[in-house]
Amino acid sequence: MSIQLVNLQRQHEELYDEVRDAIERVLDRGDFILGSEVEAFEEEFAAYCEVKHCITVGCGLDALTLALKGHGIGRGDEVITAANTFVATAMAIQQTGATPVLVDHDPETYNLDPRRITAAITPRTKVIMPVHLYGQPAEMDTIQAIANEHDLLVIEDACQAHGARYKGSRCGSLGNAAAFSFYPGKNLGALGDGGAVVTDDDSLAQWVRAARNYGSTVKYRHTIRGFNSRLDTIQAAVLRVKLRSLDEWNTTRRWLASQYLELLEDLDLVLPTEVPDLDHVYHLFVVRCQARDEVLQHLIQQGIQVGIHYPVPIHKQVAFERGCVIPTPVPHTETFCDQLLSLPMCPYLSLDDLETVAHEVRAALVREGLHAPDAVAGRV
Numbered sequence: 001m002s003i004q005l006v007n008l009q010r011q012h013e014e015l016y017d018e019v020r021d022a023i024e025r026v027l028d029r030g031d032f033i034l035g036s037e038v039e040a041f042e043e044e045f046a047a048y049c050e051v052k053h054c055i056t057v058g059c060g061l062d063a064l065t066l067a068l069k070g071h072g073i074g075r076g077d078e079v080i081t082a083a084n085t086f087v088a089t090a091m092a093i094q095q096t097g098a099t100p101v102l103v104d105h106d107p108e109t110y111n112l113d114p115r116r117i118t119a120a121i122t123p124r125t126k127v128i129m130p131v132h133l134y135g136q137p138a139e140m141d142t143i144q145a146i147a148n149e150h151d152l153l154v155i156e157d158a159c160q161a162h163g164a165r166y167k168g169s170r171c172g173s174l175g176n177a178a179a180f181s182f183y184p185g186k187n188l189g190a191l192g193d194g195g196a197v198v199t200d201d202d203s204l205a206q207w208v209r210a211a212r213n214y215g216s217t218v219k220y221r222h223t224i225r226g227f228n229s230r231l232d233t234i235q236a237a238v239l240r241v242k243l244r245s246l247d248e249w250n251t252t253r254r255w256l257a258s259q260y261l262e263l264l265e266d267l268d269l270v271l272p273t274e275v276p277d278l279d280h281v282y283h284l285f286v287v288r289c290q291a292r293d294e295v296l297q298h299l300i301q302q303g304i305q306v307g308i309h310y311p312v313p314i315h316k317q318v319a320f321e322r323g324c325v326i327p328t329p330v331p332h333t334e335t336f337c338d339q340l341l342s343l344p345m346c347p348y349l350s351l352d353d354l355e356t357v358a359h360e361v362r363a364a365l366v367r368e369g370l371h372a373p374d375a376v377a378g379r380v
Ligand SMILES: *Cc1c(COP(=O)(O)O)cnc(C)c1O
Pocket: 059, 060, 061, 062, 085, 086, 088, 089, 131, 157, 159, 160, 180, 181, 182, 183, 193, 194, 195
């Protein structure tokens, strides 16, 4: 038996003919770099995110970096973000020459805690970069109010939140700009690396469009110092096929999460909290458990793949020694990393498999003496 954390094979089996046709169209046209499918995907993804512009780039890290650099962020500036995010968020800040300032998260939602932001603001602060972690939108109204009061930009790391809504508005449309990743395992994933900057800001869009392509929008005319960070035309063609299913997939993720919540409700676990009026799109289904390592070992032995997002906080990484600032202690980030456990979650997880995972989590807790054994008898 084997249950994967993310089952991409089944997704690709279902879409096989459409994906093959899309790739064949690109082969026939031969426009492999910045071809017509790239333009079409950019229009469709901008419309999906309810913003004016989408500029595709090579990956999510580049999208974050270019969104920052396009706003003039660099050496001497500080960017406030969540201490418990994926390393790419902080690395993008570092790449611009600015300093990542890491703030703890709300223990219920795992998102940047707005109550801790103000204390981290200095005269060098230029940007707040909330991360919609695990697929749940950050507390944007409060963050925006703080940004307005201190004249700061808000740039969303939406790499885990394709299609999520905050009080009716799409993640990606909530700040000055947002970055998406199309890494294969994301809610919208390519068959390789990919990313995008989305924004309503015309001049930022124009800058990123040139920056991703050697600082050029007219061939052999280079107006700014640029990069080579372009989404392959083949990836754009594949993403166009998958974008059509994204809302349906997110609905399935939410339904699967509701099944997990029901089946795990009585266990000694901290389950994800859904904030009313925010559409959590469950990029990951993360629980917290005192006996995390024992439960993790048990699940692996049963052929169930699990993850830890993330086991080592950014400020404990060698690459960030002296490379980030922690203005106030981050106790949740430091203690939760030993308790977090991501259970299998993707739209192609079957209810049967989900029930097996829930059953095995229960069995592991019973084995650790953390749950009464009678509860395990009635296998779901
Ligand atoms: C995946 C991810 C990124 C980086 O995306 P890549 O395409 O892998 O560069 C950035 N931030 C977060 C929160 C992510 O989950």
